[in-house]
Amino acid sequence: MRYSHKLSDAIHILAYVSIYQDGDLSSATIAASVESNPALVRRLMGALRRAGLLTTQQGSATPKLTRDATAITLLDIYRAVEEDGNLLHVDDKTNPQCVVGANIQDTLREAYDEVQRAAEAQLEQQTLAQIIAGILTRHHAKIH
Amino acid sequence: MRYSHKLSDAIHILAYVSIYQDGDLSSATIAASVESNPALVRRLMGALRRAGLLTTQQGSATPKLTRDATAITLLDIYRAVEEDGNLLHVDDKTNPQCVVGANIQDTLREAYDEVQRAAEAQLEQQTLAQIIAGILTRHHAKIH
């Protein structure tokens, strides 16, 4: 399949909503920034809303963060938009008649869990606020 | 796309080669354990050979690990078989005219690098020998 950009695009949307909170926040305008399409933006905003990160109102282009960007971690966003949050995947079709095939799945699941935990710990340490700061810092460095 | 099982299958192959080092190591036999097909096994073995983890000989079903399983980490195997080793992917098509679109890519790359480093550190701490031990321990627990 194509590699997923859902996390990147969801962060983009939240950063945009935060930075331009008094500007035009229609899905079409945000889609222009993401270089994507309004339906994708609305789909992702729906997932962010269901995860409690964003409020929206049907008919009105007024999305808002539900809490300060310092209190939204990349892990929150990741879990909101990636339904299969697993970074690595066990092959679940191996031969149960074979010693290796019968026992490797559980063994690998344990091993992959360690990797997943380490990755999620890093995602949890980084906040939307830090991403926004990174964007604005880079922007200011360019214009000065 | 489908989720990749290449890492899982490559570990499976190496574990099989190690455990059954004096048995039948043809790609067809290994494929039966993976419940896959010989061509996939040979493709993965080719990648493992190019990464210096395995020796093979054309015409002869005699693959061997190049070093002890304690000296082969899951990171070695991961890098051998996953050409795009990135766990997270930046959307590289964002609007350069927009403050957010123009600066989010580099910002996210930095953020994702942290996650990647943490995940790779965990992959590096786990060895093929540990996976083999996990497989054999589970097997013995079943038959006793």
Added chain:
DNA sequence: GTTTGATGTTACTTTATATGTTACATCAGC
């Protein structure tokens, strides 16, 4: 209250990547 333009959601299409399948050149061992 009608018009306009927004979101919410779904169905369908397109694209990209992983895996399966087949074929065949090449080599080892008898």
Added chain:
DNA sequence: GCTGATGTAACATATAAAGTAACATCAAAC
């Protein structure tokens, strides 16, 4: 030489992501 193995490539299929289009529903302005 014969048999059966690997190495590799071409092609087909499966699956998930993202694009597209349509439309019901709602908000705001008039």
